[in-house]
Amino acid sequence: MLRRSFVSIIAAGVLAALPLAAAAQAQTDPLPSWNDGATKAAIVDFVAAVTTEGGPDYVAPNNRIATFDNDGTLWVEQPMYVQLAFALDRVKAMAPDHPEWKDKEPFKSVLAGDMKSVAASGKKGLAEIIAATHAGMSTEDFEKIVTDWIATAKNPETGKLNTAMIYEPMLELIDYLKANGFDVFIVSGGGIEFMRPWTETTYGIPPENVVGSSIKLKYEESDKGPVIMRLAELNFVDDGPGKPVGIQSHIGKRPIAAFGNSDGDFQMLEWTTTGPGKRLGMIVHHDDAAREFAYDRDSHIGKLDKAMDAAPKEGWHLISMKDDWKQVFPDQ
Amino acid sequence: MLRRSFVSIIAAGVLAALPLAAAAQAQTDPLPSWNDGATKAAIVDFVAAVTTEGGPDYVAPNNRIATFDNDGTLWVEQPMYVQLAFALDRVKAMAPDHPEWKDKEPFKSVLAGDMKSVAASGKKGLAEIIAATHAGMSTEDFEKIVTDWIATAKNPETGKLNTAMIYEPMLELIDYLKANGFDVFIVSGGGIEFMRPWTETTYGIPPENVVGSSIKLKYEESDKGPVIMRLAELNFVDDGPGKPVGIQSHIGKRPIAAFGNSDGDFQMLEWTTTGPGKRLGMIVHHDDAAREFAYDRDSHIGKLDKAMDAAPKEGWHLISMKDDWKQVFPDQ
Structure with a gap:
C-alpha cells in the first residue's frame, strides 16, 4: 500500500495541479x-x-x-477628448514651420489659446486642424509622433498622464x-x-x-x-x-x-x-x-x-x- | 531504492511529458x-x-x-477565379426573379453561357454582375448564400470541390x-x-x-x-x-x-x-x-x-x- 500511496501523492500533486489551479482561480474575485x-x-x-x-x-x-x-x-x-488635445498640441509644435498660421483661423486661435474661437470655427475648423496635424506624413512617422506625445501628455484638470x-x-x-x-x-x-x-x-x-x-x-x-x-x-x-x-x-x-x-x-x-x-x-x-x-x-x-x-x-x-x-x- | 525508482518513473512519465512531446515534435518534419x-x-x-x-x-x-x-x-x-464562378452561378440562380435579364447584357450572355460576350462586356459588365449578385442583401444573408454555394461548388476542369x-x-x-x-x-x-x-x-x-x-x-x-x-x-x-x-x-x-x-x-x-x-x-x-x-x-x-x-x-x-x-x- 505504501507504493500505491506514493503514486497517489504524485498523482494528486502533479496530474491534478491544473484543475486545482483553475478551481483556486475561480474562487478569487476577478x-x-x-x-x-x-x-x-x-x-x-x-x-x-x-x-x-x-x-x-x-x-x-x-x-x-x-x-x-x-x-x-x-x-x-x-474636459476634452484626448485626441483633440493631441491635435491642439501638434498645431503648437508645428507652428514654427507654418508662419502663415499666425493670421489664419482656426490656427490663429489655437496658438492664442482662445478655445472659444476654436470651437466657433465648427466642424470645418476642426477638419482643418485634423488635416494639418494628422495627414501629410507616413503611417510610421505618425506612429512615432503619437508615441512620443502620449508618453508625457496629461489631463489638463488632474495633471495626471492620460494613460493613467x-x-x-x-x-x-x-x-x-x-x-x-x-x-x-x-x-x-x-x-x-x-x-x-x-x-x-x-x-x-x-x-x-x-x-x-x-x-x-x-x-x-x-x-x-x-x-x-x-x-x-x-x-x-x-x-x-x-x-x-x-x-x-x-x-x-x-x-x-x-x-x-x-x-x-x-x-x-x-x-x-x-x-x-x-x-x-x-x-x-x-x-x-x-x-x-x-x-x-x-x-x-x-x-x-x-x-x-x-x-x-x-x-x-x-x-x-x-x-x-x-x-x-x-x-x- | 524501489520507492525512489517509482518516483523517478512517475516523474519521467508525467512531469517530463510536455518537454518530451515538444522535442519529439521539433524532430518531426513540419x-x-x-x-x-x-x-x-x-x-x-x-x-x-x-x-x-x-x-x-x-x-x-x-x-x-x-x-x-x-x-x-x-x-x-x-480556369477562372472562384468568386467569378460564384457570381455567374448567382446570376443563373437569381434569373427567375429577373425576367428582364433575358434581354439585358451582360446577364443575357451569362445565362446563355456565352463567356466570350461576358468577357467582352469588360469591367463595366463585371461591375454590373458583381452589383447584382453581391449587393442588395444583408451581410448575414450574403454569408448564408456563400456558405451554401461553397459547400458544393466545384472546379469546372477537375470536378473537385473548390475547397479541396x-x-x-x-x-x-x-x-x-x-x-x-x-x-x-x-x-x-x-x-x-x-x-x-x-x-x-x-x-x-x-x-x-x-x-x-x-x-x-x-x-x-x-x-x-x-x-x-x-x-x-x-x-x-x-x-x-x-x-x-x-x-x-x-x-x-x-x-x-x-x-x-x-x-x-x-x-x-x-x-x-x-x-x-x-x-x-x-x-x-x-x-x-x-x-x-x-x-x-x-x-x-x-x-x-x-x-x-x-x-x-x-x-x-x-x-x-x-x-x-x-x-x-x-x-x-
Whole structure:
C-alpha cells in the first residue's frame, strides 16, 4: 500500500495541479474593483452562461467577441477628448514651420489659446486642424509622433498622464473576458492610428484589435523606400451607425458583449444585443463628480441621452461609476 | 531504492511529458509536402532566426505577422477565379426573379453561357454582375448564400470541390507559422465577405484575420431588426498598392513574411521585405502543368511578370510548384 500511496501523492500533486489551479482561480474575485450588486452580477452571470459547455447559452470561444468604446468607457474624455488635445498640441509644435498660421483661423486661435474661437470655427475648423496635424506624413512617422506625445501628455484638470486616467474596473473586465476565452476589441470614434500605438501597453489590446475612424492611406515610393502616406481625406467614421459597420469590416463577426458610454454607442449596443442567444450590453454612466466627472444628457462630450432612455427596454445595464465602482483609477 | 525508482518513473512519465512531446515534435518534419532544397530551407531558416530568443534576428511573437494572398497562393485560381464562378452561378440562380435579364447584357450572355460576350462586356459588365449578385442583401444573408454555394461548388476542369483544390504545402506552412507564434492573415484581392464564411474551416484562418476587397456597408433597421446592408458601391480594392493599405488598416503592423503568386502581390511583398530586420517574401510559381496549371507572364488570371523580374533583386524566393512540392493537393 505504501507504493500505491506514493503514486497517489504524485498523482494528486502533479496530474491534478491544473484543475486545482483553475478551481483556486475561480474562487478569487476577478473583478475586485467592482462593488457587489446587480451590475457585477450581470457580468459574472453572463460570462458563466456563455462559457458553460453543454449549457443552453454556451458560445464557442471563436464567437466570444466583446467590443469596448474607448473615450469615456476605458479612459477619461473630460474636459476634452484626448485626441483633440493631441491635435491642439501638434498645431503648437508645428507652428514654427507654418508662419502663415499666425493670421489664419482656426490656427490663429489655437496658438492664442482662445478655445472659444476654436470651437466657433465648427466642424470645418476642426477638419482643418485634423488635416494639418494628422495627414501629410507616413503611417510610421505618425506612429512615432503619437508615441512620443502620449508618453508625457496629461489631463489638463488632474495633471495626471492620460494613460493613467483609465478605469481600473474596465481593465479588470477586459482581463476577465480574455481569461474566459473572449477576443476583446476597441471600437471607437477616435482615430484608429491615434489609438494603436498605446492600446497594447495601456489596456492589453493589440493594434489588430483596434477599430476606429480613419483617413485615406496611399502606398507610395519615397527616397527612404516604400511608405504608406496619410491623406487629408476622410475614409471612415466609426461612430453611431458606423460602429456596427466598423465591427463587420474588421472582425466579420457580431459581438456578444458591448460596452459604451454615450449615444455614439447606441447602434453598437443595439447590433450586439439584438443578436440571437445570450447577450450583454452595458453603459458606463458618469455620475461620480467626486472621483471623476458627472455628465450625461446635456454634455457636449460623451452625450448620453437616447441610449439612457432606451436602456431599460433594450436590457442594457447602466454602470453607475459612483455605486458600482469601488475604485475608479489604477493608482487610487 | 524501489520507492525512489517509482518516483523517478512517475516523474519521467508525467512531469517530463510536455518537454518530451515538444522535442519529439521539433524532430518531426513540419513541412512534409515540401521537397528538401533551397526554398524549404529558406522557410525553416527564417522561422528559426526570428524565433531564436537572444539571436540577432529575434522578433517578439506579437510582431510575427505573416500575410498570404488567396487566389493562386492558397487555392486554385484557374480556369477562372472562384468568386467569378460564384457570381455567374448567382446570376443563373437569381434569373427567375429577373425576367428582364433575358434581354439585358451582360446577364443575357451569362445565362446563355456565352463567356466570350461576358468577357467582352469588360469591367463595366463585371461591375454590373458583381452589383447584382453581391449587393442588395444583408451581410448575414450574403454569408448564408456563400456558405451554401461553397459547400458544393466545384472546379469546372477537375470536378473537385473548390475547397479541396487547396495547396497542401501552404496549409502546412500556415500551421508551421502558427505553431511558431505567428499571426497569419489572408490579404486577397477577393471579396472579404466572400472569403470569411469558409476560410476558418478550409485554412484555419478566422474571419477577423481576413483582409480583402469590399463594397460599402450600411447599418439600418429592418422589420427583422437591425441589419447591415451591402450596397452596390465599391469601398476598397485590396490589390496591388491596395494590399499594404489593407494590411495597415486591418492589422496596423508591417508583416515580416508575405506569400503571393502574381503581380497583384508586388507591393505586399515589397512592403513586407523592405522593412527592418529579417524578412521573408515568397512567390508561388505555377510551373506544373501535370499536377496543376502552368502560367505566368502571359496569363490573364494571376499574371506573374513584373514580380518575377524583381524577385532576384528583392530577395524574393520563387516556389516552384513542380520542384518544391512533393504533393500539391491534400487528397493526393
